[in-house]
Amino acid sequence: MPRQKKTAHVAEKTEHRLAGLKAIDPNLDLGEGCSVTAIQSTVDQLREKVNAYNDALAVIDSTQIDIEKLEKQLKQLGQKAMLGVAFKYGKDSDQYRLAGGTPTSEVIRKGMATRLKSKPQEELNQQN
Numbered sequence: 608m609p610r611q612k613k614t615a616h617v618a619e620k621t622e623h624r625l626a627g628l629k630a631i632d633p634n635l636d637l638g639e640g641c642s643v644t645a646i647q648s649t650v651d652q653l654r655e656k657v658n659a660y661n662d663a664l665a666v667i668d669s670t671q672i673d674i675e676k677l678e679k680q681l682k683q684l685g686q687k688a689m690l691g692v693a694f695k696y697g698k699d700s701d702q703y704r705l706a707g708g709t710p711t712s713e714v715i716r717k718g719m720a721t722r723l724k725s726k727p728q729e730e731l732n733q734q735n
Contacts, residue, residue, distance in 0.1 A: 609668045612661045618653045621646060
């Protein structure tokens with residue numbers, strides 16, 4: 608899901624005020640660095656930063672999509688590799704274990720695990 612882009616609401620509001628200040632005097636300087644040109648310069652800087660931020664988000668989103676595609680591709684390659692090793696050497700082989708698989712002789716089925724857990728309980732109940 609793409610990230611939310613930033614908008615410069617403050618810049619828009621300031622530009623409306625700036626238009627009013629320019630109507631008073633295009634070269635208005637109120638002192639303390641508060642002039643029409645300083646305000647316009649700051650608004651321009653803000654817009655540049657917001658645009659740079661949004662461009663960076665677009666790059667991040669694009670990179671994230673690329674990463675997800677590569678992860679999916681790598682997962683499929685890993686599955687194919689395991690299937691290939693299982694086909695060539697068998698699922699109960701040492702090679703299958705070396706490739707990261709669990710040999711079928713060591714796999715405990717869910718139903719079997721439940722039965723194994725319940726047996727000690729039954730034995731304890733019978734002893735009492």
